[in-house]
Amino acid sequence: MKTLYLSAALGLLTTAAAAQDRQLQLYNWGDYTSPEMIEKFEGETGIDVTITDYDSNDTALAKVQAGGHGFDLVVPSANYVQIWVEQGLLQELDHARLTNIGNIAPEWVDVAWDPGRRYTIPWQWGSTGVSVNTSVYSGDINTSNIFLDPPPELHGKINVVPEMNDIISLTIMNVGGEPCTEDLEVLRQVRDKLMNAKQYWLSMDYDSEAKLSANDIMAAATWNGPSMRARLNNPPVQFGYPKEGYPLWMDSVALLADAQNVDEAYEFLDFIMAPENAAMISNYARYGNGIAGSEEFMDAEMRTAPEIAIPEEHRAAGVFLPSCPASAVNIYSQIWTELQS
Amino acid sequence: MTSGAAEAAGLRRRTRAGWLLSTPALVLLAAGAAGPLLVVLVFSFLSQGEYGGVSLPFSGEAWFRIFLQRDIFDGTVSAADAHLAIFWRSVWISLATTLITFAMGLPTAWFIATRPPGQRSLWLFLITIPFWTNLLIRTFAIMEVIRNEGLLNTALLSLGVIDQPIQILFTDWATLIGTTYVYLPLMVLPLYAAIDRFDMRLLEAGYDLYASRWSVLRRVILPLVRPGIVAGCILVFIPSLGAYVTPRILGGGKNMMIGNFIELQFGQARNWPLGAALSMALMVVVMAALLVYVRVSAREGRDD
Amino acid sequence: MTEIRVAAAPDAPPLAATRTAPPFSVTRMPGFGLVAVASFAVLYLPIITLVIFSFNASTSMSSWGGLSLDWYRAAWRNEVVQEATVRSLILATSAAVISTTVATLAALGTTRQGRFPGRTAIYAMVNQPLMVPEIVTAVSLLIVFGFVRSLTGYQGLGYLILAHSAFCVPFAYLPIRARLEGMDRTLELAAADLYASPVQAFRRITLPLLAPGIMAGAMLAFVVSLDDVVITEFVKSAGQDTLATYMLGQFRRTLTPEVNAISTALLGFTLVLLTGFFLITRKRARDPR
Numbered sequence: 058m059k060t061l062y063l064s065a066a067l068g069l070l071t072t073a074a075a076a077q078d079r080q081l082q083l084y085n086w087g088d089y090t091s092p093e094m095i096e097k098f099e100g101e102t103g104i105d106v107t108i109t110d111y112d113s114n115d116t117a118l119a120k121v122q123a124g125g126h127g128f129d130l131v132v133p134s135a136n137y138v139q140i141w142v143e144q145g146l147l148q149e150l151d152h153a154r155l156t157n158i159g160n161i162a163p164e165w166v167d168v169a170w171d172p173g174r175r176y177t178i179p180w181q182w183g184s185t186g187v188s189v190n191t192s193v194y195s196g197d198i199n200t201s202n203i204f205l206d207p208p209p210e211l212h213g214k215i216n217v218v219p220e221m222n223d224i225i226s227l228t229i230m231n232v233g234g235e236p237c238t239e240d241l242e243v244l245r246q247v248r249d250k251l252m253n254a255k256q257y258w259l260s261m262d263y264d265s266e267a268k269l270s271a272n273d274i275m276a277a278a279t280w281n282g283p284s285m286r287a288r289l290n291n292p293p294v295q296f297g298y299p300k301e302g303y304p305l306w307m308d309s310v311a312l313l314a315d316a317q318n319v320d321e322a323y324e325f326l327d328f329i330m331a332p333e334n335a336a337m338i339s340n341y342a343r344y345g346n347g348i349a350g351s352e353e354f355m356d357a358e359m360r361t362a363p364e365i366a367i368p369e370e371h372r373a374a375g376v377f378l379p380s381c382p383a384s385a386v387n388i389y390s391q392i393w394t395e396l397q398s
Numbered sequence: 399m400t401s402g403a404a405e406a407a408g409l410r411r412r413t414r415a416g417w418l419l420s421t422p423a424l425v426l427l428a429a430g431a432a433g434p435l436l437v438v439l440v441f442s443f444l445s446q447g448e449y450g451g452v453s454l455p456f457s458g459e460a461w462f463r464i465f466l467q468r469d470i471f472d473g474t475v476s477a478a479d480a481h482l483a484i485f486w487r488s489v490w491i492s493l494a495t496t497l498i499t500f501a502m503g504l505p506t507a508w509f510i511a512t513r514p515p516g517q518r519s520l521w522l523f524l525i526t527i528p529f530w531t532n533l534l535i536r537t538f539a540i541m542e543v544i545r546n547e548g549l550l551n552t553a554l555l556s557l558g559v560i561d562q563p564i565q566i567l568f569t570d571w572a573t574l575i576g577t578t579y580v581y582l583p584l585m586v587l588p589l590y591a592a593i594d595r596f597d598m599r600l601l602e603a604g605y606d607l608y609a610s611r612w613s614v615l616r617r618v619i620l621p622l623v624r625p626g627i628v629a630g631c632i633l634v635f636i637p638s639l640g641a642y643v644t645p646r647i648l649g650g651g652k653n654m655m656i657g658n659f660i661e662l663q664f665g666q667a668r669n670w671p672l673g674a675a676l677s678m679a680l681m682v683v684v685m686a687a688l689l690v691y692v693r694v695s696a697r698e699g700r701d702d
Numbered sequence: 703m704t705e706i707r708v709a710a711a712p713d714a715p716p717l718a719a720t721r722t723a724p725p726f727s728v729t730r731m732p733g734f735g736l737v738a739v740a741s742f743a744v745l746y747l748p749i750i751t752l753v754i755f756s757f758n759a760s761t762s763m764s765s766w767g768g769l770s771l772d773w774y775r776a777a778w779r780n781e782v783v784q785e786a787t788v789r790s791l792i793l794a795t796s797a798a799v800i801s802t803t804v805a806t807l808a809a810l811g812t813t814r815q816g817r818f819p820g821r822t823a824i825y826a827m828v829n830q831p832l833m834v835p836e837i838v839t840a841v842s843l844l845i846v847f848g849f850v851r852s853l854t855g856y857q858g859l860g861y862l863i864l865a866h867s868a869f870c871v872p873f874a875y876l877p878i879r880a881r882l883e884g885m886d887r888t889l890e891l892a893a894a895d896l897y898a899s900p901v902q903a904f905r906r907i908t909l910p911l912l913a914p915g916i917m918a919g920a921m922l923a924f925v926v927s928l929d930d931v932v933i934t935e936f937v938k939s940a941g942q943d944t945l946a947t948y949m950l951g952q953f954r955r956t957l958t959p960e961v962n963a964i965s966t967a968l969l970g971f972t973l974v975l976l977t978g979f980f981l982i983t984r985k986r987a988r989d990p991r
Contacts, residue, residue: 429864432831503741506738508734512729530925534949539752540748587918595881595911629876674838680833
């Protein structure tokens with residue numbers, strides 16, 4: 058890190074880090090990587106890790122597709138992994154070089170987007186559901202009607218995360234359809250439902266946590282992580298898993314086809330599959346990680362959190378969203394545009 | 399300079415000097431802005447890639463979709479109302495931003511330009527210092543001021559002006575407050591540059607002729623600082639059309655502006671050709687408006 | 703933030719005293735001072751809340767949890783943020799210098815030569831970066847620079863400097879042009895009559911007259927570059943996060959007062975620099991020549 062700092066300050070035009078050092082270029086979501094975990098990895102291996110942030114799957118994909126990016130590892134979401142593989146942007150992992158590969162929890166090995174984990178290693182996973190301040194509304198919170206057909210107590214006090222894919226999918230499942238559906242009858246209901254619900258929303262913003270904590274809003278359609286952090290500040294905030302169906306997501310680490318530092322990347326992948334290291338990531342980013350045995354290294358408040366460990370009765374309704382074809386996305390984005398115009 | 403030949407030679411010399419002096423800027427822009435933009439022009443005539451990006455064959459679909467939409471449900475073709483609504487919101491917010499920043503910016507620039515010479519650059523710095531903090535942080539700080547329990551509402555409540563907090567945050571008004579804040583220096587600085595070269599003796603002449611302050615402002619000051627007004631209006635109006643962060647955070651993200659809409663096409667909606675066509679259309683409209691505006695204001699300015 | 707004391711009459715150097723002499727001041731416009739004070743207040747009000755919340759003990763940006771320096775400690779330990787801040791400042795300075803230089807030349811070229819064929823075209827071209835939302839410039843640069851990257855293997859800061867410099871040109875150009883337009887040419891012509899070379903005339907006459915415009919343009923270019931996030935996000939190479947893209951990365955999470963602490967530290971640093979600069983120039987101005 059220090060070398061980069063100096064070279065940036067002195068020689069403007071020099072390429073990133075000193076070449077003789079062993080280094081690793083991680084391209085990850087912003088504020089998602091535990092600095093303590095990186096420090097530990099650097100201390101153990103002597104590899105200099107540089108993290109570069111992105112803020113959306115689309116940005117990351119476009120950037121790597123454009124070529125000449127210089128990254129080694131990237132962390133795409135489940136519904137994007139197939140796109141990365143199809144475009145030939147990832148290289149297949151040599152499991153023989155990953156001694157900790159057996160640590161992946163059984164339910165996270167044969168996942169739909171990467172059967173047998175040929176390309177990706179789990180990073181963090183979570184769910185998109187609803188968050189409700191139960192001191193204001195005490196009815197059933199395990200339903201997407203919290204934001205699609207809200208009870209009067211919540212009118213005008215709802216924030217909806219501006220993720221087209223998550224919100225459209227929640228609505229499709231609410232009216233009884235399948236994610237990625239192109240059934241126009243279903244989609245008409247989706248549009249009407251959303252257009253009608255919008256009047257009850259206060260905002261469509263990413264930051265549900267601060268607003269729930271400060272009682273600026275009383276409900277939100279959001280991820281489990283912000284909801285848990287809001288509960289720690291404001292106990293009545295509970296996370297609901299919509300019984301009509303709700304999206305599950307997992308971001309996984311993948312090795313880029315044109316990675317420069319392949320050996321270092323393998324060391325890193327192996328490192329993050331050790332339970333104590335995976336727990337460091339979770340303790341920082343506040344999501345589950347998919348590595349068996351990491352729970353015992355997690356902070357106490359996370360081990361028991363109903364937002365992280367999905368209660369048994371709600372598991373069945375969770376769905377990993379596939380990546381929808383362009384024909385479906387086009388209809389969704391028209392509905393989305395109409396919603397925000 | 400009576401003979402036509404001398405005049406032609408003068409024009410040739412001036413043309414050469416004009417182009418020569420502009421060359422470094424043109425080269426820089428060709429490499430770092432306008433040149434690469436040709437890529438986007440080409441994109442607007444291609445088809446949508448399955449997962450973002452573009453693919454063959456060539457197609458006019460994107461341009462068609464700017465203005466007309468095929469109803470998803472019954473297939474009928476109609477004017478793209480949603481696009482129009484987004485466009486109008488952007489235009490009125492940008493116009494209002496321009497007017498407000500001008501109303502605030504002219505006195506501020508005047509104030510700075512009438513400080514003693516040694517102090518002026520200090521005051522200029524003071525205008526820009528708030529902008530050394532990051533845009534996102536600044537936007538969140540504005541949010542703290544205008545939210546329901548924020549400074550503004552608390553002050554109004556305790557003064558008894560209102561008896562319950564006004565919901566400003568997450569409305570178009572909040573967006574307007576945000577854009578006004580962000581673009582104020584873009585108005586003040588060019589105005590200052592124009593006022594500062596202003597010969598104050600002209601004011602004396604005006605007052606000697608018993609003109610009121612208002613007519614001095616209108617008849618003497620405004621015409622002479624016109625280049626600064628033109629520059630300030632361009633720098634505020636055009637960029638605020640494409641504002642992205644402010645409507646997203648302060649406006650609550652429920653209502654898009656053009657910038658958000660184009661961003662959506664290159665992001666979640668994965669429709670690059672539509673995003674490309676939209677931005678090219680926007681550029682043509684804005685460029686045409688700009689040239690007309692500059693022409694007209696130059697003509698008006700000449701009768702001084 | 704004591705610098706908002708605008709109402710107090712500053713100890714004016716004698717030169718300007720003639721201008722602002724009471725009782726009748728030609729430069730006084732009724733209400734202008736009030737609006738100017740209001741403008742400064744509006745600009746600094748959010749900044750003051752930002753500074754206050756940087757000392758907040760709680761993790762929230764909106765509820766006060768007592769006084770603490772924890773966020774400053776956190777920011778001080780956060781090497782990533784420090785690197786990003788240094789990178790932002792380097793980038794903004796380079797972009798401001800480059801764009802202001804070329805913009806000054808272009809402004810001279812398009813205002814001092816009268817009308818000539820292509821003048822409008824140059825004007826349109828120089829202002830083009832304003833006309834499209836940033837995301838569009840960003841995408842086109844991503845494609846073109848991606849191609850150059852794979853061709854040359856060069857990964858340095860040059861791409862960002864080029865992109866920022868180009869993007870900042872109109873912001874520097876317009877204030878300079880506003881200054882030049884209608885500026886009195888008598889002095890320059892007089893200099894030419896006295897056999898000054900064009901370079902001498904430029905250095906001794908035009909440049910000093912132009913200085914406030916250049917100053918305004920450079921300042922705008924600087925803050926525009928500091929703020930730029932979308933183009934930077936698409937153009938940056940590995941390990942080239944700026945403060946702005948770092949903040950964008952945090953956008954989906956909750957911002958903690960740590961970002962306020964960073965901003966406040968940066969503001970403090972600016973104020974120290976500014977005060978020093980001001981004191982030096984004042985001292986020099988008072989020295990007899």
